Amino acid sequence: MEHTRIKDLLKSEEFGKEVIVKGWVRTFRNNQFIAINDGSTINNIQAVVDFENTADEILKRITTGAAVRVQGVLVESQGKGQRVEVKATEVSIIGDSDPEKYPLQPKKHSLEFLREIAHLRFRTGTFNAVFKVRNALAFAVNKFFNERDFVYMHTPIITGSDAEGAGEMFQVTTLDLNNPPRTESGAIDFKEDFFGKATNLTVSGQLEGELAAMAFGNIYTFGPTFRAENSNTTRHLAEFWMIEPEMAFYELEDNMDLAEDLLKYVISYALENCPEEIEFLKNRLLEEEKSKPQADRSELNLIEKLNFVIDNDFERVTYTEAVDILQKSKPNQKKQFKYLIEGWGADLQSEHERYLVEKHFKKPVILTDYPREIKSFYMKQNPVDAQGRNTVRAMDILFPGIGEMVGGSQREENLEKLITRMGEVGIPTEEMEWFLDTRRFGSVPHSGFGVGFERLVLFTTGMTNIRDVIPFPRTPKNAEF
Numbered sequence: 379m380e381h382t383r384i385k386d387l388l389k390s391e392e393f394g395k396e397v398i399v400k401g402w403v404r405t406f407r408n409n410q411f412i413a414i415n416d417g418s419t420i421n422n423i424q425a426v427v428d429f430e431n432t433a434d435e436i437l438k439r440i441t442t443g444a445a446v447r448v449q450g451v452l453v454e455s456q457g458k459g460q461r462v463e464v465k466a467t468e469v470s471i472i473g474d475s476d477p478e479k480y481p482l483q484p485k486k487h488s489l490e491f492l493r494e495i496a497h498l499r500f501r502t503g504t505f506n507a508v509f510k511v512r513n514a515l516a517f518a519v520n521k522f523f524n525e526r527d528f529v530y531m532h533t534p535i536i537t538g539s540d541a542e543g544a545g546e547m548f549q550v551t552t553l554d555l556n557n558p559p560r561t562e563s564g565a566i567d568f569k570e571d572f573f574g575k576a577t578n579l580t581v582s583g584q585l586e587g588e589l590a591a592m593a594f595g596n597i598y599t600f601g602p603t604f605r606a607e608n609s610n611t612t613r614h615l616a617e618f619w620m621i622e623p624e625m626a627f628y629e630l631e632d633n634m635d636l637a638e639d640l641l642k643y644v645i646s647y648a649l650e651n652c653p654e655e656i657e658f659l660k661n662r663l664l665e666e667e668k669s670k671p672q673a674d675r676s677e678l679n680l681i682e683k684l685n686f687v688i689d690n691d692f693e694r695v696t697y698t699e700a701v702d703i704l705q706k707s708k709p710n711q712k713k714q715f716k717y718l719i720e721g722w723g724a725d726l727q728s729e730h731e732r733y734l735v736e737k738h739f740k741k742p743v744i745l746t747d748y749p750r751e752i753k754s755f756y757m758k759q760n761p762v763d764a765q766g767r768n769t770v771r772a773m774d775i776l777f778p779g780i781g782e783m784v785g786g787s788q789r790e791e792n793l794e795k796l797i798t799r800m801g802e803v804g805i806p807t808e809e810m811e812w813f814l815d816t817r818r819f820g821s822v823p824h825s826g827f828g829v830g831f832e833r834l835v836l837f838t839t840g841m842t843n844i845r846d847v848i849p850f851p852r853t854p855k856n857a858e859f
């Protein structure tokens with residue numbers, strides 16, 4: 379006889395049926411009631427043991443964390459708290475768990491503590507819910523693009539280029555770091571390295587994605603990316619997943635429309651397909667917020683917040699308009715911002731982004747047309763404006779509680795302008811001829827963006843630290859497991 383998943387048993391009406399459950403013990407009370415979880419749902423099934431007819435040897439081994447097999451009859455529950463339970467006729471231990479050593483106790487643990495045992499935190503309700511939602515979002519991303527005929531293109535993880543030109547790369551080498559080969563001038567000789575040149579982990583699949591878009595039209599990548607930025611915040615990871623679509627013949631407005639549609643689609647999908655998980659996470663957040671002062675609590679609960687994003691148009695504002703709003707804002711006037719906005723050209727810090735999204739507009743905001751100097755080299759340049767300002771066709775999507783969720787742009791399709799810009803910011807073109815070829819042979823207007831997948835999961839689950847929405851977080855000074 380096959381065992382049945384707890385998720386299905388909890389919905390079943392087949393009382394009197396003989397069933398087998400396999401899973402891990404969450405609690406064992408009064409030598410009688412086992413709460414078993416098999417990961418198929420956040421909820422446990424209760425098995426009632428006939429302790430008088432069960433060997434002591436077995437009862438002793440029913441401990442938190444142990445893997446068990448329970449055979450019995452599905453019955454309507456006598457007790458409160460559950461609709462069905464299993465009246466056990468036979469209990470066996472598949473894998474023991476020493477209760478003295480098992481780190482998870484049947485009580486609430488802090489998220490910080492659970493991060494230290496990331497291999498076991500999967501067995502908690504919170505992380506079951508978080509990673510089910512993450513799974514649903516990942517599936518929805520692929521579904522969204524598949525329904526629109528985008529080609530899923532796998533871009534490389536090891537590359538020779540810095541797609542963002544920000545120099546935040548992890549090097550990849552097999553050279554002996556204690557004794558690397560040197561050139562005559564004394565520099566490390568990467569010709570001797572595995573790939574015959576210096577390589578790094580990718581910071582973005584965009585550049586390779588652009589090549590594919592120039593042949594397939596619409597493509598996307600969805601894979602791991604790496605940034606060696608020393609940002610120890612609740613929003614940054616050194617290894618994170620990014621969704622990057624790239625579309626030929628798309629201008630900035632088309633790009634914004636697609637990004638807004640994608641975010642609404644995947645959040646709706648999670649709401650529809652993970653109702654129990656999101657309900658659980660909503661209550662978790664309410665509980666967490668109880669310890670905060672009233673002013674810091676959210677006005678909307680998690681489900682209301684998700685629906686709000688789905689039901690409302692994102693606000694579209696230019697950088698210039700945003701700077702105007704920020705300059706006139708109370709926290710700027712009263713010098714409450716850490717970085718005061720003195721005028722046009724300033725890079726926006728997260729405090730500014732949060733003000734715009736959470737205080738001023740109170741909804742997701744798409745900021746466009748940033749100063750050229752604070753954005754990447756590949757962005758399409760706008761004509762110089764009346765005040766002599768240079769801007770680019772950039773777009774960042776800012777979310778409440780998250781800040782930047784999406785970064786994207788229309789791309790500079792003009793070869794000369796692109797080469798000039800690369801020269802200005804010091805990106806050598808020799809290594810990038812393959813990229814520049816897209817502008818030499820049949821160049822077209824095109825656009826794309828990158829969604830930080832963990833920031834999307836963070837928003838959808840209402841968790842507050844990005845380390846808690848990726849199975850094994852990598853952050854400065856931390857690469858456990």
Ligand code: 4AD
Nearest residue numbers: 582584614615618622783784785786826827828830
């Ligand atoms: O704004 P970014 O750097 O844009 C790019 O990489 C472009 N090449 C994307 C494109 O146009 N195809 O990164 C995109 C998004 C950010 O908006 C943010 O959500 C996320 O990636 N992100 C991070 N997420 C977690 N940890 C980090 N260290 C992140 N850095 C960026």
Ligand code: MG
Nearest residue numbers: 774782784785
């Ligand atoms: Mg960005």
